[in-house]
Structures are given as C-alpha cells and as structure tokens.
Amino acid sequence: MKLSEEEARHFFDLMFGLQFYANQQLGLTPSAKSLKAYRALGSKEKLPTRNAIYEHPEVIDAYLKANPNRLSADDRAIVAGWKKPVRGKFFIERILKKYTVLIKDDDVYGVLGLFDSFDEMFYPGQLPVYVEAVLLAYKGQVVYDGLLLGGPNIYFGGGIKSDLKEIYLAAKQNGRIITSLEAGVESGAVMEVEVRPDYSSELAELNVLVGKLRAPRNGPPVWSPAFRMLRVALDLAEQAVTEPDDIEKLQSKTEKIVTALNRMETVLYRSER
Numbered sequence: 001m002k003l004s005e006e007e008a009r010h011f012f013d014l015m016f017g018l019q020f021y022a023n024q025q026l027g028l029t030p031s032a033k034s035l036k037a038y039r040a041l042g043s044k045e046k047l048p049t050r051n052a053i054y055e056h057p058e059v060i061d062a063y064l065k066a067n068p069n070r071l072s073a074d075d076r077a078i079v080a081g082w083k084k085p086v087r088g089k090f091f092i093e094r095i096l097k098k099y100t101v102l103i104k105d106d107d108v109y110g111v112l113g114l115f116d117s118f119d120e121m122f123y124p125g126q127l128p129v130y131v132e133a134v135l136l137a138y139k140g141q142v143v144y145d146g147l148l149l150g151g152p153n154i155y156f157g158g159g160i161k162s163d164l165k166e167i168y169l170a171a172k173q174n175g176r177i178i179t180s181l182e183a184g185v186e187s188g189a190v191m192e193v194e195v196r197p198d199y200s201s202e203l204a205e206l207n208v209l210v211g212k213l214r215a216p217r218n219g220p221p222v223w224s225p226a227f228r229m230l231r232v233a234l235d236l237a238e239q240a241v242t243e244p245d246d247i248e249k250l251q252s253k254t255e256k257i258v259t260a261l262n263r264m265e266t267v268l269y270r271s272e273r
Contacts, residue, residue: 090132
C-alpha cells in the first residue's frame, strides 16, 4: 500500500520545501541556490540537511514562522507534526495490502509507501529486512521520509523471524499496531468494532449432546478420555464466548484440556500393540 500519486507529490513538495529552507539557513550545500536545484540533488547530497532537521527541530519552527512557500494552515500542521519523528532502526517484517509492518523494539507500525510501495522495493523472500528510517505523520497515516538506509543483505535466522512474527501477532491481537503519529489521535490502531454473533444456543445444544456421552465399563479405554476432552473443550469455548477477556479463567480451562490430552496419551501408551 502506498499514497496516491497526488499525495506523494504533495508530501515531497512539503518535504523538499522544508529541506531547502533548512539548507539555506545552515549552509550545508551552498551549491543548491534554488528549490529546483536542491530537488535535483541526489539522496546522499540531501542526507546532511535531512538529518540536521531532525536533530534541530527548531529549524521547522523557523520555517513555519517565515512561511516562505506560503503554506496553507493544513500544510503547516503537517510540517509541524514532523518535529516528533520516529527515528531509528526497524525490521520490515511483512508487507500487507493496507500497510507494511515495521518493528522497532516492541513497537509495531503500519507504514505506507510514497511513490513506490514496499513490495516494489522488497519481495517476501527477503524479509525481514533491517533498515534505518524516519517515520513521519501524513494526513492521519504513517509514512517514511523517502529514505531507507540499509537493505536486504543480512540473513536472519529462524529465531529472529519467529520473535518478530510473535511481536507482530501480539500487536495485531491487542490492537497495538500504530497507524497514526498525529497529536490527538490514538497511537494504537483502533480495532474494528463488529457485532459479535451469539453462540449461546449452539453451545447449549452441544452441551446437551456432549452430556449424553458416557463411556460404559466395557467400552474401549479411549472413550472416557476422549469424551472428557470434548467436555473441557466445550467448557473452554463457553468461557471464550462469554468472557473472552478473562485471561486467568481461559488459562485455567486450557490447562484442563492439557490434562485431558495427557490422560488420552497415557491410555494410548498403555494400549497393547
């Protein structure tokens, strides 16, 4: 997923306008005497100015006060938000349709591409990729500032891949994927609110059916533990439906399933071969 072409052009217009002003004030690349000349510079030539802005956010305040490019109030608000970037090294963990997942420590970000989507720069077999990046707010979304340092030249083993996957899945499950950096907006992703189906009647019917299962004395030895597993599994399902946020009770009922499974394994082990 990436910004529309119009949005990407708008983003870079704002970014390069700010960088050109900072370059003039700091004198980092004197040869760029116009905005057009600055835009024509390569990424390496822009890098000192780009870094200086994040290290000295007061430059942004000066730019907004001078407002040489006559930015609208909305554009000024976007640029002002860049005073609080998220800088550092990130793992690009996976590429989804709605955003690309970048992980920094235990924080998980849903990031959009600019002119190029992430799947145009990386393919799944390369992931995870370790990059140095700067994440910025743009119109309620998270983007990077156009420059990724590093790349897919380091291979990560299964342990790191597994750890990153778990960090992502935990953030997804708990609604902690960060999809906005803007002030006044929840830092975590808002979980979609859906009307939960009512399974009470179905569970009641299952309870009646499972209650009829009894292992006779002359029945196969596996019947008793198998029926026990059904009962405790149903008990867990009822708990999950009625009180899905009571982790302690869910863990307790899960332990009963493990006990029932161990009993089944014991019966199977004792069976004559």
